[in-house]
Structures are given as structure tokens and as C-alpha cells.
Amino acid sequence: MFPRDTGLLVGKVLQGETRTLARVLSMVENGDPLSESIMHDIYDPARRSLTVGVTGPPGAGKSTLTCRLIGYWRGSGRKVGVIAVDPSSPFSGGALLGDRVRMQEHASDPGVFIRSMGSRGHLGGLAGSTRDALELLAAAGYDPVIVETVGVGQAEVEVASLADITLLVLVPGMGDEVQTMKAGIMEIGDIIVLNKADRQGIDQLESSVMASLELLPEGSHRPPVVRCSSLTGDGIEELTGEMDGLLSGILDRDSLVRRRTTLILESILREKGRHMAARVVEARFGSIERAVDLILDGKTTPYGIGVLLSEEHASKAGD
Amino acid sequence: MERRIRVLIGKPGLDGHDRGAKYIARALRDAGMEVVYTGIRQTPDAIASAAVQEDVDFVGLSLLSGAHNHLFPEVARLLREKGGDDIVLFGGGVIPEEDIPGLKEAGFRAIFAPGTSATEVVDFINREMQDRV
Numbered sequence: 001m002f003p004r005d006t007g008l009l010v011g012k013v014l015q016g017e018t019r020t021l022a023r024v025l026s027m028v029e030n031g032d033p034l035s036e037s038i039m040h041d042i043y044d045p046a047r048r049s050l051t052v053g054v055t056g057p058p059g060a061g062k063s064t065l066t067c068r069l070i071g072y073w074r075g076s077g078r079k080v081g082v083i084a085v086d087p088s089s090p091f092s093g094g095a096l097l098g099d100r101v102r103m104q105e106h107a108s109d110p111g112v113f114i115r116s117m118g119s120r121g122h123l124g125g126l127a128g129s130t131r132d133a134l135e136l137l138a139a140a141g142y143d144p145v146i147v148e149t150v151g152v153g154q155a156e157v158e159v160a161s162l163a164d165i166t167l168l169v170l171v172p173g174m175g176d177e178v179q180t181m182k183a184g185i186m187e188i189g190d191i192i193v194l195n196k197a198d199r200q201g202i203d204q205l206e207s208s209v210m211a212s213l214e215l216l217p218e219g220s221h222r223p224p225v226v227r228c229s230s231l232t233g234d235g236i237e238e239l240t241g242e243m244d245g246l247l248s249g250i251l252d253r254d255s256l257v258r259r260r261t262t263l264i265l266e267s268i269l270r271e272k273g274r275h276m277a278a279r280v281v282e283a284r285f286g287s288i289e290r291a292v293d294l295i296l297d298g299k300t301t302p303y304g305i306g307v308l309l310s311e312e313h314a315s316k317a318g319d
Numbered sequence: 320m321e322r323r324i325r326v327l328i329g330k331p332g333l334d335g336h337d338r339g340a341k342y343i344a345r346a347l348r349d350a351g352m353e354v355v356y357t358g359i360r361q362t363p364d365a366i367a368s369a370a371v372q373e374d375v376d377f378v379g380l381s382l383l384s385g386a387h388n389h390l391f392p393e394v395a396r397l398l399r400e401k402g403g404d405d406i407v408l409f410g411g412g413v414i415p416e417e418d419i420p421g422l423k424e425a426g427f428r429a430i431f432a433p434g435t436s437a438t439e440v441v442d443f444i445n446r447e448m449q450d451r452v
Contacts, residue, residue, distance in 0.1 A: 019402040022374035032323050093323065094348035100369060101358035107365035114371055118323065118353045 006034055010041045016079075016140045018113065025115055028132045039132055042139045045257050049138030051145050053163030055125060055185070058151025060169040061195040063102035064230035066148050070106050072240050073144060079111045081142030083133050085126050087150045088118035095119070099148060114143055115140055125149035125156030131264055136160065151186055160188035161263050164256050167239075168223075169193045170209065172201030186212065189223050191242055197227040197235060252257065277309050284308070325375040329357040329366040334384035339411060339433075342377060346435060351434060352444070363390055367397035367439030370406055376451075377444055381414040392425035399426075407447050411435065 003009070003025055012020035028035045052069065054062045065081060073080045084099035095118030106112040115133060122128040126149060137145045149159050160166045168189025192213075194205055206225065213222050224242045228235025278288065285291040294300055328344045330337055337359050344354045355373045357366065370378045380391060380399070391410055398406055410422065418452035419430045429443050 019371055022372050026325075026374045087350075088353075089348065092349050092351040094351045095353045095355060096344060096348045097355045098358075099372075100355060103357060104361065104365065107357070108362060108368050110368075114369070116353075116355050116373060120321070120323075 004034060006037050006041065006072075009034075010038055013038075013042065013136060013140050018110075019114070021136060021140045022115070025133055025136055028136065029117065029120075029127070029129045031129075035132070039135065042135055044063060045261060047138055048253065049143040049145060050165075051134060051147060051163045051165035052243075053137075053147050053149065053159035054169060055149040055152055055156070055159050055166060055188070056169030056193075056195075057153065057171070060151070060171045060223070061230045062148050062151075062169050063099040065167070065169060065193065065195060066099075066146050066238050067103045067105065068230050068233065069240070070103065070112055070315075072236070074106070074109065074111060076142065078114075079142050080106075081137035081140075081145035082112070082114040082148065083117060083130055083137065083145065084114065085117045085119055085130060086148050088120045090121070092288035113137060113140070113289070119150055121256060125152045126158050126162070128267075131260075131267065133161055157188045162260060164253075165190045165243065167191050167243075169192050169195050170205060171196045172199045172205045172206075175213055190224045190246055192223050193239060194225060194227045197229050197231055200234065202227065206235040230297070236278070280309055280312055281305060322442060323405065324352040324377070324390045325355065325373060326352050326377040326379060326444065327355045327357060327366070327370045327373060327375040328379045328381070328439045329361050329369070330381050331361050331363050331390040332382050332384050332386045333360060334382065335359050336383050337381070339383075340381040343381070343411070343437060343440055346441060347444070349400075350444075363393040363397050366394050367401055367403065370398060371401045375406060377409065379440075380408070380410045380412075382410070382414075385411065385413070387414050388418055388421065391422050391427060399427045403404045403436055409440075409443065411440075432442035 009020060009024055013024055024038060028039065054066055056062055063084065070080045070082065082103070082219060085101060086095055086097045087096040097116035099109070099116055100114060102172055103114060115128040117130060117133065119127045121266060130147060134145055134147065147159055147163060149156065164217055166188055168185065170192065192209055194202060194209065206227065209225055216222060225238045226235060226241050281288060285294060295302060326347050328340050330340050344356045347354045355369065355375060357369055366378065378394065380394060382390060387410065395408055398404065398425065408427045409429040410427050413433060414430055422430055428447065431440060
């Protein structure tokens, strides 16, 4: 069936072979033992593929907007990749991935590759393997790649560090203007999209967003604010115009690449650290559950295990 | 390594009755699967392309319009053409008993009649997965 041969798989991904790309995406998502060496061969800091983040609360119209953006870039003949993340159930681990419903018109276009991902317990609005999926799509020749986050609340800002440009999609009726003053999600939009502009409350939304932006310190970047309706298409031209303007202004792509690379390295360090620490605890106590038993029996505390890990690390480093 | 069963639920053809499809999608989600729901009025080509891109293990089709003898085998053919021949197909909806053998011959592993409980579909998927590994 599918050869488990890194070189062969990497070669086919680089040729843009759809079936292999799809299978390798699953391998990466599932943490397949081969996935790290595949990513090692795929990763190329010199690759220039535009990454666009689309984020905002549930039901704001992110998928419908994404569909419009696909159409815009297909119009100029570019191959468009989409990674659409939806939440996984914390109970069953299952997920209903429904973003495709709004992108139907591009479903049989061979120049469009859409992949739905369950967040699988990862917080921050993305899935843990979204960063790798991005690299894979870019390697297969998709440029731009659009990353649509789960419906976010206030603090899920991870997409901004992965994307070259992030669109924050807001809609009328999400609360009073104190909401637009809070830290977090309101700070990450390179462009703020006021969607469903045909709805009541759009003026109020716009004035509270503008008021919040006016409070930004002198000289700091003020994101453009664009009204649109993803459903009718009104305002989309203005939005893509603003986007292209911003992108032509991003001269320092090297710093974007550096930022993304730092993020990838940091999350790999975090994952490895967790695995290594868990292995020490398992070696010492048998299992995490056993360690919890000991804590509840009053033999140690979670912090005591922290101290133990630090000591273990220090003794190894001293060798 | 965390392997999740991935299933695409789609509705080819022109009928817009998706209660059954949504009911199954929801039940599979609650059974711990990742369900890609593609919505109503899909062409066989759109369904097959989506199934390949999403790398699903199963494609479940629902149809109530009576066009299953044409549309179901067409999805099967396009899936094979796109390299998705290892994807397991199943179907449901208003499908007369006498049409089932033909659909099975076209590559469908199971056809579920109206009134099928969600558990039956979940069990079918789990059984098929066991046979695969």
C-alpha cells in the first residue's frame, strides 16, 4: 500500500502529489515515528509561501470569508492551501469538522487543497500539528496557505505567530465596547474585518473598534478596519486591497521566518521536555497515576516531583 | 502515537434532507471519530476529492432522492481514480432492498436502511478498522 520510505514520501510531497501529501499530513497529525524525519527533510527556511491566518469568534463567518479569499487567489492562478481547525471533544476525542460546508464551490478545483483538523486537545486556537501541516502544504507548492482557527474567545492568539498576516473577523452583537478594550485577541489582527456588515449593530461595532484603536500608543501600528459581507461579497475587494498593501509593505520577510522558526523550535523543545520529564517520573514511580497515589498518600507533593526533576537534570548536566 | 478514525459524511445529488447525515455525523463524533461533514448537494467529484485530501478511512453517503444507483458507484469510481481505493465506502438513505447487491458490487461495504441505529454504524466502522490492521 503506502511505502514507509521517508525519501519517497518527501519526494512525492515536493512534487505536489495530493494523495501522498494527504497521507503525510495524517502521519504528522498522528505523531507517526517517521514524521520527524519527514519534517526534517521538508523544512526549508528559504521557502516563501504566504501564510494568512483567519481568526475570530464562532459563527463570525471565517469559513465563508476563507472561501472568498480562495476565489480571489485562484483568480490570479495561484494554488491555494487551506488548513481549517475545528475543536475536538475533550470527552470523546471526536470532532465534527464542518468548515468545508462553506467552501463547497472549490471542492473539485485541483488547484485548491483543503484539510480539516481537529484541535486534539491543543489550546491556542490551532492543532498541535498545524505548524507542520503549514510547512507541508507550502512544500507541495501551495501559496498562499490560509489557516482558519477554531472559533476563538479572547486569548487564543497562536495563529498570529505562525501567519505572515492575520485577519481578525468580528461581527455585530458580541458585547459592549469593554470587550474591544481587552488584551489578547483584539491585539493580533493585522487587519480587522467587520463581517456581516449588512446586520444591525455594525456602526456600533465599528465605533467601538475604532475607539479602542485610538487608545493605542502614539506611533504604534494601527490595523486597517474593513467592513464586508462574506456572504454577498460586498467589501471583499477592499479587504484584498488592504491585504496586498500590507503584504507589499512587509519587506522584512526574514524576521517573519525567524519568528516562525523560533516558534517551531520552542514547541518541539516543550514537547520533548514533557516526554523526557514523564519518562523520569515513570522510571521513578512506575506511572503518572502511581505518582498521584503517592502525592495523595502524603508521601510527596507535585512540587516535590518538580524538585526531583530539577535535581535529576542537574546531576545529568554535571556528568 | 494517537490515531483517530476519520470519516467523511457527504450527500451527493439534489435532495436537501440532511437530518440523517447530521445524526450519523454527530454519533460518530461522540464515538471519538473525526468527522468531515461536507454538506448537501455535492457532486461525486467534490466528495471524492475531499475524501482524498482529508485522508479519511471511510466515506459515508446519504441519499434520499432515488439516484443512488447512479451516484454511489460514481463516487466509488472517482475515489479509485484518485488513488483512494483503500477508503471504505458505506451508504444510507431510502434505498430499496433489491438495489443493495448492485451497490455492494460497486464497492460499498454496507448499506444502512432507514431506522438503523447509530450504534450499528459505529460498530460497523470499528469492525472494519480491526480487519484493516
